[in-house]
Each structure stands twice: as C-alpha cells, then as structure tokens.
Amino acid sequence: MPRKGSRPQRWLLRATGAHVVMRAGSQFPLTQAKVLPDGTYLAELHKAGREAITVRVIEYSVTTTDHATGEVTEGETVRLITDLLDVEAYPAEDFPDLYRSRWVSEEIFDAVKTDMRGGTDAVLRSRSPELARGEAWALLCVYQAIGDLVVQVGDTAGESPDRISFSDTLRFFRSTITSVAEAFSPSTVEIRHRQGRSGTN
Structure with a gap:
C-alpha cells in the first residue's frame, strides 16, 4: 500500500x-x-x-x-x-481497517528507524551487506521482545497493548541498563570475520 x-x-x-x-x-x-x-x-x-x-x-x-x-x-x-x-x-467496509493496518506497519518502521536506531539521520554501523543484515535482524528481534512484553503488561493491566507507548517502554528498558562490559564494534567484528575467512582459503 x-x-x-x-x-x-x-x-x-x-x-x-x-x-x-x-x-x-x-x-x-x-x-x-x-x-x-x-x-x-x-x-x-x-x-x-x-x-x-x-x-x-x-x-x-x-x-x-x-x-x-x-x-x-x-x-x-x-x-x-x-x-x-x-x-x-x-466490500467498502473492509477498506478503513485495511488503511489503518497500513499505518500500524508504518508505526513499526518508525519505532525501529527512529526510536531504536537513534533518529532518521542515523545509519547502520556495519560496513558490509552481511553484517548490516545481521544488525537489522538484531533491531527487529529487540523490537519483537519489547512488543511481547508490552502485550504481557497490557494483559496483566487489562489494557489494550495499543494504548501502551513503545517509546516509553524502550526508555524504561534503557534506564535499567547501568553498564556495558564492552562496546559493540561492527568494524572490529568485520575485521576478525575477514581475517577468519582469509585464513581458511
């Protein structure tokens, strides 16, 4: 659509x-x-x-x-x-729901691209197609995990998950992370990946 x-x-x-x-x-x-x-x-x-x-x-x-x-x-x-x-x-009555579902999909794209990735100007840090696909899949997995928790919270509270803000939930998760043992570096991983592949040739 x-x-x-x-x-x-x-x-x-x-x-x-x-x-x-x-x-x-x-x-x-x-x-x-x-x-x-x-x-x-x-x-x-x-x-x-x-x-x-x-x-x-x-x-x-x-x-x-x-x-x-x-x-x-x-x-x-x-x-x-x-x-x-x-x-x-x-039937004509099916089209409003169909158009609404299009906006639900758009909200998912916005959550991943804007809320999780850090804004529309941010780009994936990976420098190869293979690693970029892996990074994209990681974002989608995190989105799904947060979405599952939103559904559980909604069921417990008797509220529709649609009324629970994804961005607020994401901020809560980020606030619970107090330290990161080692910063993720796609460039370092990519170098090791290439070295490993060259070593097997």
Whole structure:
C-alpha cells in the first residue's frame, strides 16, 4: 500500500500482480464516472501525457467518542483509491481497517528507524551487506521482545497493548541498563570475520 501523496507511477506495481490501495489528496485529479451499488464510485485518474486509469474511490470519515462526556467528534473525510473494483469481492467496509493496518506497519518502521536506531539521520554501523543484515535482524528481534512484553503488561493491566507507548517502554528498558562490559564494534567484528575467512582459503 503506497504512501499518501505517491505519484501515479506507483500503479506500475500492478505489473507485479500486486493490488494498490492508497490515500488520494486534492493533488489527484479524479473525474467521477459511475456510482457503484455500495456508495463507492469509479473515477478516472488523469496525469498529463498518460492514459487515464480507472480506479474505485472509497470515502469515509472517522468518529471518536469522549468516554468521559460522551461527545462524538467527526474527523476529516478520508478518500482512498484502489484498483479493486469488484464491490462484492472487496466490500467498502473492509477498506478503513485495511488503511489503518497500513499505518500500524508504518508505526513499526518508525519505532525501529527512529526510536531504536537513534533518529532518521542515523545509519547502520556495519560496513558490509552481511553484517548490516545481521544488525537489522538484531533491531527487529529487540523490537519483537519489547512488543511481547508490552502485550504481557497490557494483559496483566487489562489494557489494550495499543494504548501502551513503545517509546516509553524502550526508555524504561534503557534506564535499567547501568553498564556495558564492552562496546559493540561492527568494524572490529568485520575485521576478525575477514581475517577468519582469509585464513581458511
């Protein structure tokens, strides 16, 4: 599922057999062609110099309820476009959850890249593809371990794990580490790795 604001060239994903669901802002010129039985509609997605693409448009808004006051607030209208045109095979009510799951994945990427790695400007310290893959796997393993603990804490407290902050949990873990016996040095490991491999040749 491409990001909001992705260019229409993203539809080249269809050549791989993948389907596309994406949010379409005002920068996407859509011409309504046909209203479908479920209230969604077909439209033509235009781009200068290219053939128009037929897409299905699903529009909805998200409401939130204040549990203290009971006040209901309606949010902005979300407009999704997709190449899944069959209303019976792909019901409109499935798309809000599908789009939400896309943001859950994005939150995972953000937690690993920003919270755990040290910011968007930080890079992996390893200097070879093999070691970089190992470092990435280590980050994912730590993320999974913290996520498992969050679930356990949520179950014990009777709270949804979604309401427990990953970044706060990570800070708590870091605060419990009082010393490190030896700093991890990918460059040193890489040198030893290369020496070991050269010694066996």
